[in-house]
Amino acid sequence: MTTTRHKVTIKGTKDGLVFFMDDTCSFDELIQDLRNKVENSHQQILTGPLIRVTVNLGYRYLTDEQEQQIRGIIRKRGNLVIKEFVSEVISREQAYLEQLASQIRLEVGTVRSGQVLEHQGDLLLMGDVNPGGCIQSTGSIFVLGSLRGTARAGMDGNEDAIVAASQLLPTQLRIADVISRPTEEWLDQTTGMEFAYLKDGVMNIDKINRLHRIRPEWKK
């Protein structure tokens, strides 16, 4: 038995184990204690059937490397499965990105030939995008109007992004790196609001009332 204060406290809950990680000590001390607990002590709880583990970091910020190191140690126990890392803090960059992504930008007007409307995050245009005009964003694009020009959603590679329009009649669509042009039948058949999305890297079109089935995770 050591006399030093525990850096890692393990508690059992209904959902498995929670590893509470001290957020005031150094990372090395934390790792040392974690290794010690997982490899030497606590044998009785850390054996047996599969157990889900939540790692609670408190106010400690982990780099990707540090997170990998912790995962590596915990994974050494074959029966431990890491469910998630919980932390009270995120990086400034991530905070900014999350803020952008949570905001939907509203725009009004017509995007005419030769014009580009661009945004980081989701974009809602109340107006038309004319042939020769372009609307693009890192998130999803929603057009309350006719989309006759080009739309590029998920510009930074987000394959979950969609492009929706009251009249989806684009010259060209892009989501992440997938480029698609509408076929004649598509243009002839369009009625009502539709959206384009990627499934297994292929562009698909569906009616807006089916969006909740295709992106159930967007439902609050």
Add this chain to the structure above:
Amino acid sequence: MGEAIVITSGKGGVGKTTTSANIGAALALSGKKVCLVDTDIGLRNLDVVMGLENRIIFDLVDVVEGACRLEQALITDKRFETLSLLPAAQTRDKSAITPNQMKKLVTDLKTDFDYVIIDCPAGIEQGFKNAIAGANRAIVVTTPDTSAVRDADRIIGLLEKEKVGTPKLLINRIRPQMVKNGEMLEVDEIVNVLAIDLIGIVPDDESIIRSANRGEPVVMKHDSPASLAYRNVARRILGDSVPLMNLNQQTGIFSKVKKWFGMG
């Protein structure tokens, strides 16, 4: 203080010069003092269409460069009395003047005339920038074909950016039979895409070509559909609410376009 209206299009050959000549002449026929300004330096046409080519002594570039006074360059059209033309230079190019010089010139003209009608060259470069510099409003001319409409859309975007009011749309050279057969864009299709108000529709009409060759705008004779169409455009500029011409003798088109003029 008068008003300056630029007639522009993006695409060439859609009828800017024809429209400038006829709107100018029709406004003059209603008793307004009108000055036509040809800004198509190097490719001037307006003087020919107006039949005034042989009276040119000085031109727009001469005025801007101070080679003559403004009044010396203005050609009064004897057929109308209240109509004058400021011709473009033929031996120079678009870079011979600047938007600021143009603005000053148009401001000077507006003190003497009720309407200054500016005929814009095709394109979106220097000539276009000069032409719109002094304008209070704009009329965008298009023909009912996809590429002309595309270019009109581009021009409308540029005009909105330059804050030349919201332009009005004139659709020229409509051939009702082709529209009926689905071989030509329909008026409401075009208005739908461009999302601006219509100021007139002009049929494709041989009398335009004949009158251009004679140097007499069609509005001077009251016997052709294009003549009536252009006189209607002039009346709308003056604030009358004139219904659109019924080009294919069908009821329906009128009730559809009524709302664009707010006549309910």
